[in-house]
Amino acid sequence: MTGRPARAAAWTAGAAAVVAGGYAGLVSGALPLDMGVGRCIRPLGPQTLHVAAPRDIVFEVIAQPYLGRATRAMREKVQVIERGSDMVLAAHVTPLAGGRIKAVTVETVRFTRPERVDFRLVRGPVPHVVEAFLLTEQAAGTRLVYEGELGTDLWRAGAWWGEKVAARWEAAVAGSLAAVKEEAERRARR
Template structure:
């Protein structure tokens, strides 16, 4: 009986290592499970933010790390891999706790003056589309964030989407607060 347990130990150890490695790869965005079986859709947002700055200023703040000269802090979070005409491919780094950082690769499309669209290429889920819509007149802008996340695996995938979406929306909320503060600072400074 004891020798049977000893023979099973390498199998259990290997399964544990594979399971933990797979989980870490999934959490950090290095592994995307995209089998399109049991696909579930989950909305992201809406998040709405009123900003005391003109729409062009808000658009410029959003576009800066992608199309302009990024600050050191922005470069730690965003790395542009390719730039095209109104479109970039970028890596986004997000701390998720426990010293882990998720890396997503996304296309970001800019339609001045009112839309910025994001599409996930690689990340912890197989599909995400997001949009920042800017509406306003004069010195005030309303920024509306909406999106959609899809996962595979029926209820298991829906549970994973709930975990990922909670962190995803919190990260977007932090980004929007930063955009608001910077746009309002620039507008007040320019007066």
Template sequence: MSQAVVVKGAWVMAWLGRVTVGAAAVAVGGGVAAGCLGLVSGALAPDLGVGRRTRRLGPRRVDIAAPREVVFDVIAGPYLGRATRATREKVRVLERGRDMVLAAHFTPLAGGRLTATTVETVRFTRPERVDFRLVRGPVAAVAESILLTGDGSGTRLVYAGELGTDGWAPGERWGQAVARRWEDTVAASLSVIKREAERRARHA
């Protein structure tokens, strides 16, 4: 469910294009390129504590033809269930408590040559809620929730969140690029949840 991101960093690269050529430019350019790569991959956590800007993620609503207990199990499976090989390629649980895990999420970039990594806490309130909070990733802060309501045979899933960046206007522009990709990733994950929950409900 959660969400490693791919971002272009256009504002950084535009700034880089104006750097004077020469040895100094090469050195600075290399540093900026490394910083861009660190942001995209999640290796550099840009939590500066100044110039914080926030924006909403979602909300997204998905109606699922399956009981909410089934939907909850589909969401929680990669974190609380037995890890499969396919699961381990996308999610690795680093620490596990009774109702919360610390997990790393992996997304391949650049045709598999790079991997974006985010680390998040995931808290479970069965059967109606799952909360995600970013610990390390391409922006300073992300908090998300999935709420499940239903009448027994069907479930409405509501996703909502907030993304925060530091660095005033430049950070805000970076956050806009991240948020677009982040929400695309969430939408794809919700589609997978819907398909799998409905498949399980049909075969129950």
């Protein structure tokens, strides 16, 4: 193949590589896109669950990977970059596509003991995410509520992307909440 067909094939292959690389970079958080134009905000959650454990224990389970000594499994998911007295900067790793791609988000995590943990996205697949875990003491344990918002740019195209990201994001949070519930209830039984 020579001449014009060869150039067309080369351009097509190059364009496909750029699109595939851009998509992988966007999904993984390696290529954050924050244009500040046409921002669409959508809610995350709320997700609510009852934990049969005191609020202090639930708070400690949430805070441990950030403020204390993380388990080996948690060290694979959460890497603290910088630690302060009530806030950390942490990278969160989420496997995607059967583990072939790892999405890495960087977030600030602020702790208001014992009732609240706030997250703010610094780098990730969308330009804006703020979230909170709210803990309320109840007679038979703790009410744990997750809520937040996710923002994307570029109007309708961004809103479409936000729906895709939000579905995965909320599923990851649901998994984290289930693990918090299980560990807090295990500690409370001891």
